[in-house]
Amino acid sequence: MDQPTQDNRIRNVVIVGGGTAGWMAAASLQRHFQGSPLNITLIESSEIGTIGVGEATIPTIRNFYQNLGLSDLDVMRATGATCKLGIRFNDWLRPGSSFIHPFGLFGQDLRGVPFHHYWQRLKALGETAGIGEYSLGASLAKGGKFTQPSRNPPSSMSVFDWALHFDASLFAKLMRQVAETAGVTRIDARITKVNLRSEDGFIASVNLDNGSTVAGEFFIDCSGFRGLLIEEALQTGYEDWSQWLLCDRALAVQSEGSGEPPPYTDVTAQTAGWRWRIPLQHRYGNGYVYSSRHISDDEAMVELKRAVPDPLLHEPRQIRFTPGRRLKAWNKNCVALGLAAGFLEPLESTSIALIETGIEKIKQLFPDRTFNQGVIDEFNDMSRLEMERVRDFIILHYKANQRDDTAFWRDCQAVEIPDTLKHKIELFRERGHFIRYRWEMFQPASWLAIYTGFDILPRTWDPSIDGLDVESLRRGMAEMRKAVKAAVDAAPTHGDFLDKYAKPALSPLSPAKAGGQIEPEAMRV
Structure with a gap:
C-alpha cells in the first residue's frame, strides 16, 4: 500500500516591514491565496517611519490594483492622485532642451x-x-x-x-486596508532578534519588543535599505553599481501647489544631478537626486529650495543610498522586496514597478518547505536580469x-x-x-x-x-x-478631468467599498 505523500505546503508567511512594499505584498498575496490555509502576518512598528519618496508610477500599477478589485477612480480618490502620461525631461540633453517620454507608441x-x-x-x-x-x-x-x-x-x-502620481503614504494605507479586510494579520512591534535554524541557517522566527516570538516558514523582507532579514541576518551581500550611476543622495520635500497640475512628471537637470516635481491634487512632491562627490549637502539644499516655486510644507529630508542590488533577491527562506532588494534611483519611477514584478515572481515560484534550489535560482536569475x-x-x-x-x-x-x-x-x-x-x-x-x-x-x-x-x-x-x-x-x-471624476474622498476607502469596480466608460469624456 502506497504511503501518503508528506505535506510540504507552506502555511505561514511572515512579511517584515509595512510601507508600500510590505502592504502591496500582503494585499496581493492574500488575494492570490484566498480560500487556502495559508496565513500571512505582517510585522511593522508604528514608531519606524518609511521612506515613502516614490509618488510617480508606471502603467503596470493600474493592473496591480485592478487585480485587487480596485478601480482607477477608487485609487485616485483615496490618494489624491493625478494622471501621468509620461515624463518630461528638461535640460538633460543640453540647457534649454525638453522632450517627453510618453507611455505609448x-x-x-x-x-x-x-x-x-x-x-x-x-x-x-x-x-x-x-x-x-x-x-x-x-x-x-x-x-x-x-x-x-x-x-x-x-x-x-x-x-x-x-x-x-499618488500620495505614497495614502496608497500604503489603502493597501493595508485591502490586506487586513482580506484576512492579513498585522502586528505592531519592533523586531529585536532574528532566530536562525542551527542546521541550515534558515530563518526560524523573530523576537519582538513586546516579548512575543513569531515563527514562519517563508519570510518576505520589506524592511527598506537596512535589509533586516536578507542582509543583517542572512548576510547576502550587495552589488554596488555606483561606477555607472553617480548619484547617491536625495533630498525630498513636499510643497503647496498652484495652478492646474500637469499630466506628467517633470524631471529637470541640475548642477550635480536632477530635480523631480510631481503633482498631486493636494500638494506637490519635489526632490533633488544628486552626487555627493560633485556637490555638498548644504549646496544641494540651497539649490533645491531655490528651484521649488511653491511654499515648502516642511524642511527637506535627506536620503542616502548606494545604487545596486542584493546579490540574491531570494536567500534560503527569505525574499527581499523593494528597497531591501536593491535601489537604483527615482528616475523613471521603477521602484514600485520592481515591487510589483517581485510579487508576481513570488506567486509564480511560490515554494514549499523543501525550498528547491532550482526554484530559488530561477527567481534570482529573473530578478538579476530585470534589475x-x-x-x-x-x-x-x-x-x-x-x-x-x-x-x-x-x-x-x-x-x-x-x-x-x-x-x-x-x-x-x-x-x-x-x-x-x-x-x-x-x-x-x-x-x-x-x-x-x-x-x-x-x-x-x-x-x-x-x-x-x-x-x-x-x-x-x-x-x-x-x-x-x-x-x-x-x-x-x-484639471477638468480631475474635477469631474477624481476629487479626493473625505477618507480612504471603507472596507465595504474596496471591492467595487467602476466601469472604464464612466471615466471617458
Whole structure:
C-alpha cells in the first residue's frame, strides 16, 4: 500500500516591514491565496517611519490594483492622485532642451517597417517635426490634456497608456486596508532578534519588543535599505553599481501647489544631478537626486529650495543610498522586496514597478518547505536580469547627455557603460534596431523616446523605403500629425478631468467599498 505523500505546503508567511512594499505584498498575496490555509502576518512598528519618496508610477500599477478589485477612480480618490502620461525631461540633453517620454507608441508602422525609419527619412530631407508630434500620449501631456485610451484603438496612432502620481503614504494605507479586510494579520512591534535554524541557517522566527516570538516558514523582507532579514541576518551581500550611476543622495520635500497640475512628471537637470516635481491634487512632491562627490549637502539644499516655486510644507529630508542590488533577491527562506532588494534611483519611477514584478515572481515560484534550489535560482536569475536591464536604461539617460557646464555631467559622459548597454546603442545607431529581452521593463517605444530625446539616431533608415515617393510620404506623415493634433484639441484638460471624476474622498476607502469596480466608460469624456 502506497504511503501518503508528506505535506510540504507552506502555511505561514511572515512579511517584515509595512510601507508600500510590505502592504502591496500582503494585499496581493492574500488575494492570490484566498480560500487556502495559508496565513500571512505582517510585522511593522508604528514608531519606524518609511521612506515613502516614490509618488510617480508606471502603467503596470493600474493592473496591480485592478487585480485587487480596485478601480482607477477608487485609487485616485483615496490618494489624491493625478494622471501621468509620461515624463518630461528638461535640460538633460543640453540647457534649454525638453522632450517627453510618453507611455505609448510613436506613429504607425507601415509595410512591416517601424515608424521611426520613415521619420528618420524625412528628417534627412529637412522635415523639422519632432517625433513627439506623432505620439498621442506625448502630445496630450504637452498640451496639459487627458482622456482615457480607447478600448479598441483604430490604429497604433491611438495607442497610449497612463499611470498615477499618488500620495505614497495614502496608497500604503489603502493597501493595508485591502490586506487586513482580506484576512492579513498585522502586528505592531519592533523586531529585536532574528532566530536562525542551527542546521541550515534558515530563518526560524523573530523576537519582538513586546516579548512575543513569531515563527514562519517563508519570510518576505520589506524592511527598506537596512535589509533586516536578507542582509543583517542572512548576510547576502550587495552589488554596488555606483561606477555607472553617480548619484547617491536625495533630498525630498513636499510643497503647496498652484495652478492646474500637469499630466506628467517633470524631471529637470541640475548642477550635480536632477530635480523631480510631481503633482498631486493636494500638494506637490519635489526632490533633488544628486552626487555627493560633485556637490555638498548644504549646496544641494540651497539649490533645491531655490528651484521649488511653491511654499515648502516642511524642511527637506535627506536620503542616502548606494545604487545596486542584493546579490540574491531570494536567500534560503527569505525574499527581499523593494528597497531591501536593491535601489537604483527615482528616475523613471521603477521602484514600485520592481515591487510589483517581485510579487508576481513570488506567486509564480511560490515554494514549499523543501525550498528547491532550482526554484530559488530561477527567481534570482529573473530578478538579476530585470534589475540589470532597468539599470542600463537609466544609465543611458546620463551617458547620452551633451552638457559640458558642470563636472557631474561631464563625468556622466565619461562613464564606461556596461557591454549590454553598449551593444544596444550600437545596434540602434547602425540599423535602428531594438533588442528585446524577456525580463525587461521598458519596451522599444520607451527606448525610442530616450534615444531620440538625446539625439541618438540611426546612421540611416531601412533601405526598403528608398523606393517610396517622397511627396506621398510627406503627406502621409502630415496626416498622422494632423490626426494627433485633432485628438488633443478635442480632449478635456487634465484639471477638468480631475474635477469631474477624481476629487479626493473625505477618507480612504471603507472596507465595504474596496471591492467595487467602476466601469472604464464612466471615466471617458
